Amino acid sequence: MESRAARIRGVVGAHGVKMHVFLPSGRTVWTVVGERGEYWAHPEMDYCSCPGHYFGKLSGREDGCYHVMAIASAVEQGMVDEVRFDDEEYAAFVARIMDDMGGG
Numbered sequence: 637m638e639s640r641a642a643r644i645r646g647v648v649g650a651h652g653v654k655m656h657v658f659l660p661s662g663r664t665v666w667t668v669v670g671e672r673g674e675y676w677a678h679p680e681m682d683y684c685s686c687p688g689h690y691f692g693k694l695s696g697r698e699d700g701c702y703h704v705m706a707i708a709s710a711v712e713q714g715m716v717d718e719v720r721f722d723d724e725e726y727a728a729f730v731a732r733i734m735d736d737m738g739g740g
């Protein structure tokens with residue numbers, strides 16, 4: 637089984653950590669492309685939309701999933717992919733990402 641550190645390295649190395657910046661408001665949405673799809677993560681709130689994060693929290697694990705950790709790692713290494721959008725695209729962006737996740 638692949639270790640958590642190896643998974644994090646894999647995600648960061650593949651530029652899977654993306655910061656979507658909406659302008660001019662400057663609001664940001666983070667997504668992480670993991671092994672099973674793209675997830676919406678919120679590093680400040682220690683939130684990730686993946687099932688691993690949710691169940692990890694339920695079972696009392698403190699550190700959540702590797703996606704949130706990959707964001708911290710990518711920031712540290714300057715490996716964040718920054719993508720800029722117009723504020724007007726925000727609603728459509730959120731709708732798309734919710735759709736991707738809900739559909740499985």
Ligand SMILES: [Zn+2]
Nearest residue numbers: 684686701703
């Ligand atoms: Zn996650």
